[in-house]
Amino acid sequence: MGAQLRVYRRRIRSVQATKKITKAMELIASSRIVKAQQASDAALPYATELIRSIGLAAAHTPNINHPLLATESTVEGEQRAGILLITADRGLAGAYSTNVIKAAERLAENLTERGITPVPYIVGRKGESFYRFRERHIEQAWTGFSDDPTYDDARNVADVLIKDFLKPDTEGGIDEIHVVYTHFINRVKQDVRVRRVLPLRVVNVPVGESADPITGGDEHGGQAALPLYDFEPGVEAVLDDLLPRFGTHLVYTGLLLSAASEHAARQRAMSSATENAEELIKTLTRQANQARQAEITQEISEIVGGADALASANAGS
Amino acid sequence: MAELTVRLVATDKQVYTGQASLVVFETVDGQMGIMPAHSPMMAILRDAPVLIRTVDNGDLYAAVHGGFVTVDGNTVIILAESAELAHDIDTDIEKRVEAEIGTPADDDEASKARLKRAQVRLSVAAKSTTTTGLR
Numbered sequence: 001m002g003a004q005l006r007v008y009r010r011r012i013r014s015v016q017a018t019k020k021i022t023k024a025m026e027l028i029a030s031s032r033i034v035k036a037q038q039a040s041d042a043a044l045p046y047a048t049e050l051i052r053s054i055g056l057a058a059a060h061t062p063n064i065n066h067p068l069l070a071t072e073s074t075v076e077g078e079q080r081a082g083i084l085l086i087t088a089d090r091g092l093a094g095a096y097s098t099n100v101i102k103a104a105e106r107l108a109e110n111l112t113e114r115g116i117t118p119v120p121y122i123v124g125r126k127g128e129s130f131y132r133f134r135e136r137h138i139e140q141a142w143t144g145f146s147d148d149p150t151y152d153d154a155r156n157v158a159d160v161l162i163k164d165f166l167k168p169d170t171e172g173g174i175d176e177i178h179v180v181y182t183h184f185i186n187r188v189k190q191d192v193r194v195r196r197v198l199p200l201r202v203v204n205v206p207v208g209e210s211a212d213p214i215t216g217g218d219e220h221g222g223q224a225a226l227p228l229y230d231f232e233p234g235v236e237a238v239l240d241d242l243l244p245r246f247g248t249h250l251v252y253t254g255l256l257l258s259a260a261s262e263h264a265a266r267q268r269a270m271s272s273a274t275e276n277a278e279e280l281i282k283t284l285t286r287q288a289n290q291a292r293q294a295e296i297t298q299e300i301s302e303i304v305g306g307a308d309a310l311a312s313a314n315a316g317s
Numbered sequence: 318m319a320e321l322t323v324r325l326v327a328t329d330k331q332v333y334t335g336q337a338s339l340v341v342f343e344t345v346d347g348q349m350g351i352m353p354a355h356s357p358m359m360a361i362l363r364d365a366p367v368l369i370r371t372v373d374n375g376d377l378y379a380a381v382h383g384g385f386v387t388v389d390g391n392t393v394i395i396l397a398e399s400a401e402l403a404h405d406i407d408t409d410i411e412k413r414v415e416a417e418i419g420t421p422a423d424d425d426e427a428s429k430a431r432l433k434r435a436q437v438r439l440s441v442a443a444k445s446t447t448t449t450g451l452r
Contacts (some may be wrong), residue, residue, distance in 0.1 A: 045324075
């Protein structure tokens, strides 16, 4: 067998092996999309009830003034804004992490123009290494759960964010927190979104008055004709307990949706890798066939040539 | 008689929904029992067992952590960071966790919280086995 032909055959075998791997990864990713989707659907009832409860508690507080809520007054001095970046731990997911990072860069630029210093918090190894490589400051990074986040993971992240948010400005506290995550719309469509998590905004609905039940707040719907509630131990304590939970839940939702998007992105990337491998195998097979044919042709012409030479040598003698 | 509609919702799933005649839980101020036609109320719960006396199924215990309850008319909604019904608790795992942690250091909040959870779950599991009329 000719050297050329052997090279082609070897390459075909190697591409076939790669194709098997990408095909397997595609199947794994697509089964995990379903799981991730179920997880984010399962988190919905809690969110609905939590939002309702906060709305109710807020409605019983005539002058809400909570450190986690937005205030009218402007903050003096240097403004700092936390950016929570949700990226993947592993690659092979197409442009998934890159898209999030790009959006975060745009946000950071935007904030800087407004005189606000961006402070990066990062989830996922990809985002972390992007910042490390460029020797940029990372406030804090978490890794190891991007493809299957639990509520405890979300709480770990949110606790740090809330703690830093509540710090006074002089100790490096931050004034607002944005989450950059990938919203999962369906298997084919995911959007990178930026959402402000803190400070929270509450749409205040006075007690006893009927309100439009679909008041468009950012996250709090209104309530119609509220009865008077008792609070244990007190309305402030209840709000104190509920608001951080809501912040945590926002982080949790971001993580869950991003995980679903990550799997979807990986599935797509692997499916097109499999297609490419198929294409490559086809081309290589053609080339191998051509090389084989060329070899045969050459052998025939060598024989014919040899016979000719012999014949002419015989004729000469 | 009116019945309570009870929903126990954890962050990652809806743990229980059903009709009940009584719900008992422990708020930060002490134990409380809710029966139908209670006045509207919201309360923060301690990490403790919650009793749901169901209409058709006898007493149901649940281990509730990071809980919060809203009572509105005849609806009781318990929100929790994590919640398990007694029959979903694996006592072997919880006992192992308990043994593993032993007595945590005073400043080790994470271990203390884990120990507390394991203990609450074990007590819930123990309660449901001693109660008659349960699965």
